[in-house]
Amino acid sequence: MGDIDKLREQIDKIDDKFLEMLNRRSRLAIKIGKEKSKQNKANHFHVPHREREIFERLKSQNSGPFPDKAVESVFREIISATLALEKPLNIAFLGPETTFSHQAAVRKFGHAAEFCPANNIGDIFNMVEKGHADYGVVPIENSIEGVVNLTLDSFVDSPLVICDEIRLGISHCLLSYSGDPKQIKEIHSHPQALAQCRNWLAEHFPNVELIPTSSTATAAKLAEKNKRIGAVASKLAVESCDLKIIAQKIEDEARNTTRFLIIGKEMAKKAKANKTSIMFSIRDETGSLLKILQMFARHDINLTKIQSRPLRNRPWEYLFFVDFQGHLEDAGIKKVLSTLKKRSLFLRVMGSYPRKDG
Numbered sequence: 001m002g003d004i005d006k007l008r009e010q011i012d013k014i015d016d017k018f019l020e021m022l023n024r025r026s027r028l029a030i031k032i033g034k035e036k037s038k039q040n041k042a043n044h045f046h047v048p049h050r051e052r053e054i055f056e057r058l059k060s061q062n063s064g065p066f067p068d069k070a071v072e073s074v075f076r077e078i079i080s081a082t083l084a085l086e087k088p089l090n091i092a093f094l095g096p097e098t099t100f101s102h103q104a105a106v107r108k109f110g111h112a113a114e115f116c117p118a119n120n121i122g123d124i125f126n127m128v129e130k131g132h133a134d135y136g137v138v139p140i141e142n143s144i145e146g147v148v149n150l151t152l153d154s155f156v157d158s159p160l161v162i163c164d165e166i167r168l169g170i171s172h173c174l175l176s177y178s179g180d181p182k183q184i185k186e187i188h189s190h191p192q193a194l195a196q197c198r199n200w201l202a203e204h205f206p207n208v209e210l211i212p213t214s215s216t217a218t219a220a221k222l223a224e225k226n227k228r229i230g231a232v233a234s235k236l237a238v239e240s241c242d243l244k245i246i247a248q249k250i251e252d253e254a255r256n257t258t259r260f261l262i263i264g265k266e267m268a269k270k271a272k273a274n275k276t277s278i279m280f281s282i283r284d285e286t287g288s289l290l291k292i293l294q295m296f297a298r299h300d301i302n303l304t305k306i307q308s309r310p311l312r313n314r315p316w317e318y319l320f321f322v323d324f325q326g327h328l329e330d331a332g333i334k335k336v337l338s339t340l341k342k343r344s345l346f347l348r349v350m351g352s353y354p355r356k357d358g
Contacts, residue, residue, distance in 0.1 A: 033086035049269040080110020089113040092133035105137040162351030164262040179244030188219035189232035274327035275355040299332035
């Protein structure tokens with residue numbers, strides 16, 4: 001037996017042991033599920049902060065060469081599959097399948113979860129509110145095109161909170177049925193995707209009409225049925241549609257990233273690094289917003305985003321959406337929000353959740 005065969009034999013033995021340990025872990029998870037049922041904790045079968053603790057502990061103990069990023073990816077799938085033995089998580093996302101929202105949902109919850117496509121962002125909120133989904137995944141902002149206003153507006157009337165966030169690198173392809181760029185007379189995609197590839201499309205297809213669709217996946221399905229149509233979509237769309245790739249990485253900015261929010265009914269517990277999101281409205285008086293922002297500065301609270309939106313049916317009045325570092329349990333944040341509640345016409349905490357810096 002050669003050296004390579006001996007090494008492979010060692011790997012096989014490790015794999016066998018790994019499988020044995022996975023099943024042992026699964027049996028323990030099933031026992032935990034039964035104990036929860038006895039204690040009437042059926043609604044708490046998924047404990048997000050417990051997952052974070054597992055990832056943080058494992059990465060802190062990892063001495064390599066297996067990369068930390070891969071540690072989380074592998075254990076995400078292990079936890080997802082194990083959780084499905086108790087009850088698969090039901091996740092609502094902006095459909096159809098293969099959209100970037102779908103990819104973000106799979107990355108966050110693993111392949112063993114059950115994914116329910118929604119027609120629009122409002123439907124995602126409704127599905128979670130009514131209990132048809134455990135969590136929802138909604139886009140909140142893109143590094144090129146900015147904030148997704150429909151998501152911000154949905155928070156105004158919804159009782160749901162932000163439980164977590166995930167950032168997904170966005171890379172677009174131009175796809176068509178034939179793979180021949182000369183046959184393309186129309187290019188379809190979601191408005192955000194078209195905007196993110198505006199310069200590339202103008203350079204390579206200056207005389208082709210750009211037509212917005214409800215999603216990149218919808219555009220791919222249209223292109224599959226008509227050789228005159230090109231679709232701007234993810235590379236993953238090729239796996240579900242009979243399409244060929246004409247060009248890859250056609251986005252105008254190489255570091256094109258979309259931030260998604262995980263929405264649910266319960267506030268996340270404090271992690272090592274946290275972010276809090278709030279919305280508020282204030283009186284239209286000179287310096288009123290400045291005074292609010294100065295409160296954060298005095299307590300050394302770092303604001304990471306501020307966005308204004310007009311109040312519906314109330315012209316020239318605005319809601320302010322603010323993200324800042326820290327958790328609701330932090331003393332300084334408690335003081336600021338207590339004062340802000342007295343000074344604002346309306347205040348709502350949208351959530352405190354783990355902060356993702358990359």
